[in-house]
Amino acid sequence: MKLLGLCGSLRAxxxxxALLQAAAREVPAGVQLQVFEGLGAIPLFSPDADEAVPAPAPVAALRRAVAEAEGxxxxxxxxxxxxxxxxxxALDWIVGSNEMTDKPTTFLAASVPPRGLLVREALIEVLGAMSARLVLDCCGAVPLMGKRPEEAARILAEAVHRQTLRASLEAFVGAIRVR
Ligand SMILES: Cc1cc2nc3c(=O)[nH]c(=O)nc-3n(C[C@H](O)[C@H](O)[C@H](O)COP(=O)(O)O)c2cc1C
Structure with a gap:
């Protein structure tokens, strides 16, 4: 099973x-999680630009990656x-092309509530409008906010957080397989 990781940050x-990369190391057997790396190359969306055939290459890459992923x-x-x-x-580019329709989608959080709850609500609204199939009972959180790369790596290597990621992914994959 192929999963696609989408990171909302362009920060180096x-x-x-880092959270998604760590998650990719904790997938169940037979599952791969690949992180999409092309977000920063995606041009600004407008409905006019959306009419271009073929679509800009970074947009085509995003659409293909989403279409090929099972979650x-x-x-x-x-x-x-x-x-x-x-x-x-980036999400606006896949509203009209429909790759999100019925796509199993979950979240991992690099901050601990209440931080990040508003973007989660906003994403639920937007992805719901795009007809994604949201799977929200397996969203793991790891306290990484404000951490430099070395400290984030140390936290992500801790057994408790590796277990959080493993359990989240197992539950997500289970929810995908049920359908
Ligand atoms: C422009 C900007 C606005 C932010 N606004 C919020 C906010 O409204 N609420 C919040 O919890 N964190 C806010 N933050 C903090 C980021 O969510 C936080 O630094 C996050 O961990 C960065 O993720 P990254 O390490 O993947 O880049 C903001 C950060 C920036 C740069």
């Missing part, structure tokens, strides 16, 4: 990206109580 030292794992920071512009922009 992103804790959300999406999103890790996204909160910016000003909402979704970072670059990530919302």
């Amino acid at each position: 030292a992103s804790t959300n990206h 999406l794992v999103i890790a996204c920071p909160e910016y000003a109580h909402g979704i970072p512009g670059a990530f919302k922009n």
